[in-house]
Amino acid sequence: MRRLTHNIMKTLQGRLDLASINTATLGHREPLHVSVDRIARAGFGGIAPWRHEVEATDVKQIARQIRSHGLTVTGYCRSTYLPALTKAEFTANIESNKAALRDAAELGARCFVMVVGGVPPGSRDLDAARRQVGEGIAELLESARQLNVPLALEPLHPMYAANRSVLNTIAQALALCDVADPQQTGMLGIAIDIYHCWWDPSLHASIALAGEAGRILAYHVSDWLHNTTDLLLDRGMMGDGVVDLPNLRRRVECAGYDGMTEVEIFSSENWWRRDIDEVLIKCAERLETVC
Amino acid sequence: MRRLTHNIMKTLQGRLDLASINTATLGHREPLHVSVDRIARAGFGGIAPWRHEVEATDVKQIARQIRSHGLTVTGYCRSTYLPALTKAEFTANIESNKAALRDAAELGARCFVMVVGGVPPGSRDLDAARRQVGEGIAELLESARQLNVPLALEPLHPMYAANRSVLNTIAQALALCDVADPQQTGMLGIAIDIYHCWWDPSLHASIALAGEAGRILAYHVSDWLHNTTDLLLDRGMMGDGVVDLPNLRRRVECAGYDGMTEVEIFSSENWWRRDIDEVLIKCAERLETVC
Numbered sequence: 349m350r351r352l353t354h355n356i357m358k359t360l361q362g363r364l365d366l367a368s369i370n371t372a373t374l375g376h377r378e379p380l381h382v383s384v385d386r387i388a389r390a391g392f393g394g395i396a397p398w399r400h401e402v403e404a405t406d407v408k409q410i411a412r413q414i415r416s417h418g419l420t421v422t423g424y425c426r427s428t429y430l431p432a433l434t435k436a437e438f439t440a441n442i443e444s445n446k447a448a449l450r451d452a453a454e455l456g457a458r459c460f461v462m463v464v465g466g467v468p469p470g471s472r473d474l475d476a477a478r479r480q481v482g483e484g485i486a487e488l489l490e491s492a493r494q495l496n497v498p499l500a501l502e503p504l505h506p507m508y509a510a511n512r513s514v515l516n517t518i519a520q521a522l523a524l525c526d527v528a529d530p531q532q533t534g535m536l537g538i539a540i541d542i543y544h545c546w547w548d549p550s551l552h553a554s555i556a557l558a559g560e561a562g563r564i565l566a567y568h569v570s571d572w573l574h575n576t577t578d579l580l581l582d583r584g585m586m587g588d589g590v591v592d593l594p595n596l597r598r599r600v601e602c603a604g605y606d607g608m609t610e611v612e613i614f615s616s617e618n619w620w621r622r623d624i625d626e627v628l629i630k631c632a633e634r635l636e637t638v639c
Numbered sequence: 640m641r642r643l644t645h646n647i648m649k650t651l652q653g654r655l656d657l658a659s660i661n662t663a664t665l666g667h668r669e670p671l672h673v674s675v676d677r678i679a680r681a682g683f684g685g686i687a688p689w690r691h692e693v694e695a696t697d698v699k700q701i702a703r704q705i706r707s708h709g710l711t712v713t714g715y716c717r718s719t720y721l722p723a724l725t726k727a728e729f730t731a732n733i734e735s736n737k738a739a740l741r742d743a744a745e746l747g748a749r750c751f752v753m754v755v756g757g758v759p760p761g762s763r764d765l766d767a768a769r770r771q772v773g774e775g776i777a778e779l780l781e782s783a784r785q786l787n788v789p790l791a792l793e794p795l796h797p798m799y800a801a802n803r804s805v806l807n808t809i810a811q812a813l814a815l816c817d818v819a820d821p822q823q824t825g826m827l828g829i830a831i832d833i834y835h836c837w838w839d840p841s842l843h844a845s846i847a848l849a850g851e852a853g854r855i856l857a858y859h860v861s862d863w864l865h866n867t868t869d870l871l872l873d874r875g876m877m878g879d880g881v882v883d884l885p886n887l888r889r890r891v892e893c894a895g896y897d898g899m900t901e902v903e904i905f906s907s908e909n910w911w912r913r914d915i916d917e918v919l920i921k922c923a924e925r926l927e928t929v930c
Contacts, residue, residue, distance in 0.1 A: 472881055472882065472883045474837070478840075506796065506838040507797070507798040507867070507870070509837075509863075510864075510867070510881045511865055516838055516839075517840060547765070547801075547807055548797070548807075549769075549807065549808060549810070549811040572800075572801055573801070574801050576798070576801070576870060577870075578870075579867060590763055590765070591763065592763045592765070
């Protein structure tokens with residue numbers, strides 16, 4: 349059985365063209381145009397840049413550079429948080445996301461990664477924050493359609509529910525998708541990041557459902573270290589943690605996802621302190637052997 | 640509506656006899672017999688001691704002291720982790736739990752709190768660890784019946800899935816209960832700790848289901864701080880975080896739970912550094928006003 353599933357699974361051995369590097373993995377230590385060249389030179393097929401990098405430079409020029417290398421933009425990171433205590437602030441958040449969507453279109457991004465935001469400081473109303481997320485997505489979906497950039501809702505690990513994302517499971521994200529986009533237009537889906545969802549008792553069923561609905565827009569890997577020391581900046585390199593990565597990639601691909609595998613590692617005390625080309629070499633090696 | 644629900648909700652104002660202190664809240668800085676006297680003197684109706692405290696002293700003597708104060712033991716903390724890489728180790732874990740259950744019976748504990756353990760170091764098989772938990776519970780349930788100490792499965796926050804508990808949602812715990820104890824004997828249920836489950840999109844439904852099945856054996860409070868800085872030791876005092884505590888206690892009690900509200904706060908940099916009587920006064924004040 350295992351042999352069979354491995355045979356039908358897309359191998360990454362010698363196929364870095366099927367892999368993408370999220371620039372957060374490199375620690376944001378250099379201008380984006382330098383990272384673009386470096387990632388292309390290392391043989392990867394894709395890149396996922398961050399807004400603060402793109403907004404610090406000329407988006408058209410970066411887009412040209414990325415295209416000239418033939419790199420796919422697997423995602424544009426990331427949305428402005430949606431929930432707010434006032435209507436004015438909520439509206440400003442929507443507008444900020446619309447501006448980012450225009451840049452995502454300029455970059456030819458396969459999706460705009462939505463990290464939806466937490467409970468607004470001072471509030472204890474988790475349900476209200478979740479309702480605002482639903483409203484915000486409905487409003488942004490129209491812009492996404494016009495610009496032809498799908499919105500990828502990224503469920504974040506429950507440890508971020510207070511301050512980063514009230515969207516915490518794939519099932520919850522799919523329910524939002526079904527409300528805002530019942531026609532399954534392809535313009536609203538999810539980003540599956542194994543760091544956020546590996547623990548979920550419903551994970552396998554949720555991946556299958558997401559695939560059936562054509563909602564899987566991105567697949568992110570790293571690893572969960574057995575004794576994680578920080579809530580944000582201690583992600584592991586693939587193979588160094590507890591996640592059964594080949595099993596999850598097989599499930600995501602069997603569910604119908606045919607996009608790239610994107611590496612996204614936040615690691616302030618380890619990988620962000622290493623030589624950047626060394627990090628890329630390690631990513632390549634682990635993608636080819638343990639993902 | 641809110642006024643009505645508050646009217647039918649059990650008030651804790653002036654009713655510390657309905658509240659219990661988990662000794663972890665005091666930072667384990669003194670022998671258990673000192674804490675027992677202190678908690679009783681402060682007017683609380685219950686206590687939840689830890690094994691390392693009880694095992695360091697004479698269990699019969701501590702049990703007598705607790706009874707003499709009329710304190711209820713709302714839970715005995717906690718199980719030895721179950722999942723193991725070898726059969727011998729798994730068996731040793733079961734035996735360790737049986738010994739603890741005998742002490743729980745001696746103490747007259749309302750339940751034995753089961754923190755089930757994570758993925759064994761070196762393994763990447765989350766499903767196998769979860770299966771072992773099911774087997775372990777089935778085996779311990781027989782001892783629990785004989786000793787008349789119910790097992791309370793405590794789902795832990797998903798951030799502990801690797802190293803402390805592969806049981807991470809109430810729904811998952813209830814599924815385990817239904818398999819091991821389909822007759823709903825009252826000897827197997829769950830401990831609801833708001834720190835672990837406040838984020839769960841299915842929380843309200845899960846509480847209702849747990850209550851219908853008569854499975855709620857304990858209710859633990861603290862708070863989730865908006866910007867939590869540590870994965871283990873940065874729990875907040877009730878009222879200092881983002882959790883809507885009155886709403887959750889109302890739901891738990893409307894679901895049929897009529898036991899105590901137990902305070903369990905791990906806080907190495909804040910509450911564990913304060914004067915212990917000051918901590919108890921603050922717990923009392925917050926229980927009476929924001930829980």
